[in-house]
Amino acid sequence: MKEDLKILLIDDDETDRENILRLLNRSKLNVDLDEAQDFQCGIEIIKAQELDCILTDYHLPDAKGIEIIDQIRDLNGAGTPVVVLTGMGSETLAAEVLKKGAADYVSKNGLNADVLERSITNAVQIHRFQQKANSAEKALLEREKQYRTIVETVSDIIIRLDVEGKIEFVNPAIRFLGYEPSTIVGHHIEKFVEKVNGVNYRDGLVSQITTRGVGPMATNNLEVNFLVEKESALWEQTKSIPVLMDAFGLWDVPDEIVFKDGGEKNFLGTLCIARNITQVKAMEEELLNAQARLIEAVEELKELATKDSLTGIGNRRFFDEYLEKEWKRAQRDKYPFSLVMIDLDFFKFYNDAYGHQKGDDCLKEVAKAIEGAMKRPADLAARFGGEEFALVLPETSSKGAMRLSEGLRKSIFDLNLEHKNNPNGSRVTVSMGVATMIVNTGADFKNLISKADKALYAAKNNGRNQVSQFNEGMDF
Template sequence: MFNYIYRLFRLKTIKSRLQFWGIFFVFLIGISSLIPTFFIISRGIKADQMNYLEQTVSLQSTAIENWFNERSSYIRTISNLNEIRNLDKERMKNILTSAVNLQSEFDMLTYINKNGFIEIDSSKSGAKIKNQASINLSDRDYFQEGKKGKEFVSDVIIARATGKPSIIVSCPIIDSQQQFQGVIAGVVEPRTVEKIMERMRFGKTGETYLVNREGVMITESRFIADLIKYGMVSSTARLNLKVHTEIVQKAQTNLSVVLPYSNYRGVESLGAYHWTQNGKWLVIAEVNQAEMLDSLYNSMFIIIMSILCIVAFVLYIVLKVSHHIERPLQFVLNGVRLIQKSNYKYRIDVKEVAPRAIEFQEVCSAFNLMAETVETTIHGLEDSEERYRTLIETSPHTVLVHSKGKIVFMNQEGALLFGANHPEELIGKDVISLVHPDSLLQVKERVASSYENKKQAELLEEKLLRLDGTIIYTETVANPITYNGNPGSLVIVRDITERKKIEKALQDSEEKFRLLAETSGDMITIHNVEGEYLYVSPACHRLLQYEMDNLLGKSAYLLIHPDDLEYVHNAFLTLQHVNYTSSTYRIRQKSGEYVWFETNLATIRTVEGALEKIVAVSRDITERKLLEQQLQEANHRLEMLSWRDGLTGIANRRFFDEKLESEWKRAARGSTPLSLIMIDIDHFKLYNDTYGHQGGDDCLKKVAETLASVPNRSGDIVARYGGEEFAVILPQTNNADALKIAEKLCKAIASLEIPHASSKVADIVTVSAGLATMLPTPFSNPAEVISLADKALYYAKESGRNQVQNFHEAIVS
């Protein structure tokens, strides 16, 4: 348990542990008395506040109902006037004009005839309704209720006459024959109701507001400036803000509210509700929980300050004690820091810690031993790096690197091969400028393939040019690499000009061939069609340790490494159809060891064209093979570092950008869908603040590992997009399948149950995900699907987090 506490609070030093336990016991005593006091005071304040809210919402509801009852009574009085009932149009107009001026709460009074058309209107501004004869209101609820002889107060609607949000108070006109003759309608703007609501404002954050049954706010918010600032509404909350809070959901089912809850501004609040106007509107009274607790915090502040004073005193005592213990360990810590700064010669003087405990002396001795080991290891690595550099610089073969078609590195042997005194004379030159026209096409194809496909180019003969124009024959092999973030190629060039001359001489005369063979450093052999040695040059003794007579008449296959036997045999069979080929294989020396041979094979045919003999020119390339292997390993390590995220081990942003670009082009060519999921850890900043950056890093690693384990197709890519944000590329995946994967990802993270005490969504780590699916075309680009997925992610956060939002669903809702 103690180790768990030390890991949890990162108590790595003796001083920090002594401080922790001293402070812990003081806080334990203080909190044992503080917590009961806190809850007693908190419950009292909360109960008083709830009583006040319930009284406020009840009074507000009564006030609204009384106000509308008075307005209905006023409209009823007007509709019962004889001039109105008798439809005296001239007198009706005067009455309505006077009435609207006397009753300031009405913005307009109108007479709607029995067919649903406005015949008379009067407003405080004196403005007339345009095209009133064409406005049919017969389908409105208040008109339908009037035909039934009933008075009516409407919900907030957009008035057809004015185009503004309005509340209609209506009463039917019944003539002396008890026949329906139309309705008198009074238009009340919602801001008039807001004036009634403003009377019930209280405190710094208290407010009352109205929402309809759909949860749409129908009165202006007290905090409209904040809503506009945070982009929740553009200009007004009235009819533009839909309230999804718990109190609205509970009210719609007449259930009690669990307090506190998050209000429509995302602030923890206390509140009460009451239905008014026959359940048409919901009156809500709310106050921020923080305001309620201000008085509680003031009382608790005094108590906490007292505890902190005691903690400070205990901390002072602990510091005195820990200083005596910490001093010997400081020697070790200083030594570690010096080693981190590459000072590997530092050693602790054991005499200085002699008066301390024996354990500290043993620690210092162990540190000195460790420092000596580190120094030896580092020097060994530096020597290895120097040997590797020397290997390339002193290689008997030309080693060059080109990127973007330009030479960026060449060793001294390469400079001499191309007729330069120093490699600097060739740096920056176009690599194609050194190629003979006969080999130009194949070299261009190899360079393009190396850059684009990142595949090793096989051994190939090429005609190159020295700076003075002289032709040189070479064999080249190329490995794709990344140079300064760009595609490049590492090329090894071997000069075979002399060998070419020898091969040509062999074709001219067998005598010349034999003479050249005996003086060549390469091993030259002649075989029959079964592979048996007919002639072996003296170089076989130097290369294979055999005398010529030991090999004559024996099959060359007997010396080939078993793993390479089929490859060499196929090369011999190829000569049935072509006159030249080459192969690379391992061959056994007389000592039993295997060396690498590179062999060029040419045919000698009869007059009829039948294969008669095979001429082989071989050389030992073991050294070059070792160099190639080392270069491949180094290239592989560089490539792994270039696309892997250093913290999480999954693909990084750079790899994500490259793969999205390539998958986008592939989807555009095949007309297949491509889906992208953007994922963000909910309230990760709060997680870092609570658990520290090390805890945050551990969280990121677990989340990344889990995300990477969910997609099960080889083409699916999970990458760290940046910070706490991840991205998943799903090629050839439609929206429905991608949505299932996104939901599976969110559930997988939640199943980790990583504690997150500061989250406003849950007590564990959760994620929000935004999904977008597109059908790429040659005229679109990947930035579009990133933008759509990012918008869906933003909507998921705005909608409460811990969820998946599909871009199409987000737009519709």
């Protein structure tokens, strides 16, 4: 993020505050940091300023735990994202604060600039996408309200035609088009209707306007353009106005017997009701644009929630959700299900030699190769954590999974990414573990993950840069 971020840090430990400030200075973020030593001071800053993110310790002298999250949420009308910092690493605690509305949960133990930067960046980006989606939704609702008002209050043009299609009467609403009612009486209606390329004018368009039909055979919602009077001020802006027209025949007998055989009946002319839809058309366009913006914001938010921010492939949360969903489908169909775990060999040595930025670049290149190996829509590649990746391969036998994995291992090897600290060579390599199960009712996908992990450890213990398939004799 290039713009300045206004961040509030609430922590009673001065050493921790200094460490957070030092990590922020090392990151790529441009931060304007406010500090508070206790929760009450933090509340005063929240009330007084607009913030992009709030970092708060889980335990404060005057507040602690979920109480902090609840009070910030009640006070924080703008919905500023909150990242909870704690010295305790607990999955239960993490789930609890996230459930209460925290944007993220970060342990202070071993905290580094990259982790802190990613946490703040993701929290701020998700919050901004949510704001964009909310704004687009509000705009859509407002446009719909305006649309209804226009439709309900617009003045209709009422025209009565004689049996030949000449105007006998028109109400004063016609003045909007620049005509005086008296000047157009006696003229044929076709003189005021714009011709459209590709449309049969007299036998098609005009015949629908001058219809003799009643009931279901009448003309409904016919969109035509009425010509504007050339001497009017409106002529400078537009040459015609779109209207939506209903037209039905006038007879000297009730509608229900107009087209029945027998009996004397006479056609008297046609009654037309035209509604000016200029503003409606413009509003429809704006509504479509607002809907497109809303859909775009929702899609961006969905992608941010399911994609790993560094590599662009599926993140751990999406991996868990997708694996569980596909596993349930496999339980119904009883087909083979394969899982592949992938780990970059000696990646810590790589980071030590080339730095974390080069390490990130390396992960991106490997992720691109992994993503490229996914040929079927149901196959999923995801970043499992750190330098570890996973492949979900529904309806894939062990033979098929091994063939795909070996091809992928070679593809990564052929990337020829330099790794001078790799004891097994001078390029980046991966170890891979493959596990396959026939999914039965009651089977647990966690067991499949465990087997793939054991196979991965076997590949690493046997020298790395290889694919290992799980067998029941493995025990780690």
